[in-house]
Amino acid sequence: MSFDAELLFTDSTAEPSLAPWHSAERWLPCGDGGRLFVQAHVPEQPRALALLLHGMVEDGRIFYSQSGKGLAPFLAERGVLCHSPDLRLRGRSEPALAPGLDYSQHQAVTDDIPALLTQLRAEHPDLPLFIISHSWGGVLAASCLARYPEWREHVTGLAHFAAKRVIAGGSPAKRLLIDLLWDRMGRLAAKWLKRVPAKAMGVGVVDEPPSLHADNVRWMRGEPWADITDGFDYAHAARSKAWLPSLYFAGSKDRLLGRLADVRAFARELGPHDAQIVLLGKSAGCSRDYGHNDLLTHPQAQVDHFPMLCDWMTQRFDK
Numbered sequence: 001m002s003f004d005a006e007l008l009f010t011d012s013t014a015e016p017s018l019a020p021w022h023s024a025e026r027w028l029p030c031g032d033g034g035r036l037f038v039q040a041h042v043p044e045q046p047r048a049l050a051l052l053l054h055g056m057v058e059d060g061r062i063f064y065s066q067s068g069k070g071l072a073p074f075l076a077e078r079g080v081l082c083h084s085p086d087l088r089l090r091g092r093s094e095p096a097l098a099p100g101l102d103y104s105q106h107q108a109v110t111d112d113i114p115a116l117l118t119q120l121r122a123e124h125p126d127l128p129l130f131i132i133s134h135s136w137g138g139v140l141a142a143s144c145l146a147r148y149p150e151w152r153e154h155v156t157g158l159a160h161f162a163a164k165r166v167i168a169g170g171s172p173a174k175r176l177l178i179d180l181l182w183d184r185m186g187r188l189a190a191k192w193l194k195r196v197p198a199k200a201m202g203v204g205v206v207d208e209p210p211s212l213h214a215d216n217v218r219w220m221r222g223e224p225w226a227d228i229t230d231g232f233d234y235a236h237a238a239r240s241k242a243w244l245p246s247l248y249f250a251g252s253k254d255r256l257l258g259r260l261a262d263v264r265a266f267a268r269e270l271g272p273h274d275a276q277i278v279l280l281g282k283s284a285g286c287s288r289d290y291g292h293n294d295l296l297t298h299p300q301a302q303v304d305h306f307p308m309l310c311d312w313m314t315q316r317f318d319k
Contacts, residue, residue, distance in 0.1 A: 019043040021076035023068075028119055030088055031111050037092035038085045038116070039064060041076035048128045048156075048317045049120050050075060052084040053113070055135030056216055057204020059091030060084035062134050062296055071132070071296055074306050080313065081124065085116055090206045097207055099194040104211040105140065105219075106229035113144040114151070121154055128156040128317035132309075134296060135258060136216060138163025142270060143225075146238040156316050158246040159309055162258025162292050164266045166222045173256050177203075183217050190214070225269065235269060243273035247312050249305065251290035252281025258292050276312070280305055 026038040039060055052063045052072055063084045064070040072082040087108060089097040120129060131141045138160040145151050145158075167178055182203065186196045190210035198204035208216075215228045225235040250263040260279055267275045280290040286304040295301060 018077040019045065019079050021073070023064075023073075026083070028085070028115060030093075030115065031107060034088060035094050036085050036088065036112060036116070037094070038083050038119075039072070041072040041082040041084075043076050043079050043081060045079065046081035046124065046127060047079035048081070048130065048313060049124055050080050050082045050130045050132050050313075051113075051116055051120060052082055053131065053133045053137030053141050054084070054087065054090075055133070055137045056212075057198040057206060057208060058134070058293075059086040059206050061091070061205075062293065063132075069299070071301075071306060071309075074302050075310065078310050080130075080310075081120075081127070083116065083120055085112075088112055089209050097195055097209060101209065102211045103209040104229060105143070105215040106227055108140050108212075109143045109147060109227070113140060114148060117144075117151060117154075129154055130157050130159065130313055130316075131155055132159045132161075133163055134161045135163060135292070138266070139165045139219065142238065142266075143227075143234050145244070146234045147227075147232060149237070149241045152241060152244055155244055157313065158244050159249075159312070160246065160263075160266075161249045161295055162251060162254055162263065163248065164258055164262035165219055165225060165269060166262060166265060167220050167256065167259075168222070168262055168265065169259075171256070177256065178220070183221070186213055186217070238269070239271035243270045245274040245316065246270070246276075247309065248275065248277040249295055249309075250277065250279055251292060251295045252279050252283065253289040253291045254295075256292075278305070278308070 021041055021043040024040040024042055026040050028036045028038055030036050054060050054062050064072040072084050075082050086093040088103045089101060133141050167174060190196050190213055196208040196213040198207050226233050248263050248267055250258055250260040280286050280295050282289055287300045
């Protein structure tokens, strides 16, 4: 395992010609009679595939904007066909979150993510497939690949932005924002409102189902990496077979939700593998010190580190 947390950035003098692409709205049937909304960014001649998985209190828009900005359009211009789903009960997926509806990590890991991978793989069986995640999306992706090791034969690599499973330490910010606001107040709100009102709490852009929030809190507090529903041991399963090449980005200004120490701990939990960890900040040659979300949403990301991701992917699908 190699940890390159101080990897320096270099200017690219040979920007590839950009590919024509278009966006498309797709739908994928899911459990309970619902369907997942999937925003596709489709190059004319795809060279690779990417499933982009969002984290908690957000939806697939963390990867794209309606004006054609963001990571998914950036990759599409370089020949990567991107699917950015809204996971169940979030974003434009149907049905919308309402009292009486719930969703757990178990359902994401065992139902929705395998279905999304199957859809991409079935339509383009000969193209290399990557999974790119933000924050908790990386934990869900890793859990799926641990539980279904056969998918490791079909996924070429993983790229994680600010992914961690456990928030360690006891800083004042953690005690206030995680232990009190997200954990205790979130559980109270879920009990009375049948949802965690992330928008009203000022911590996100979409509300969360009660079970998903409860599962997230237990893992984030440091409980063993085992399925809350059926006890499946993800930690053991992840290490039982060689893990995939992985690229981990952490923002130097992210002091809570994707700290470098927690990102490193997540990588180590997956066992020995080809791992590169990159700290995004001025000290590494970036134009700015990045936080938790802006490492995907800031306009400078397409200059600072999106090209590094493209180079890392290209090294693997042009072999």
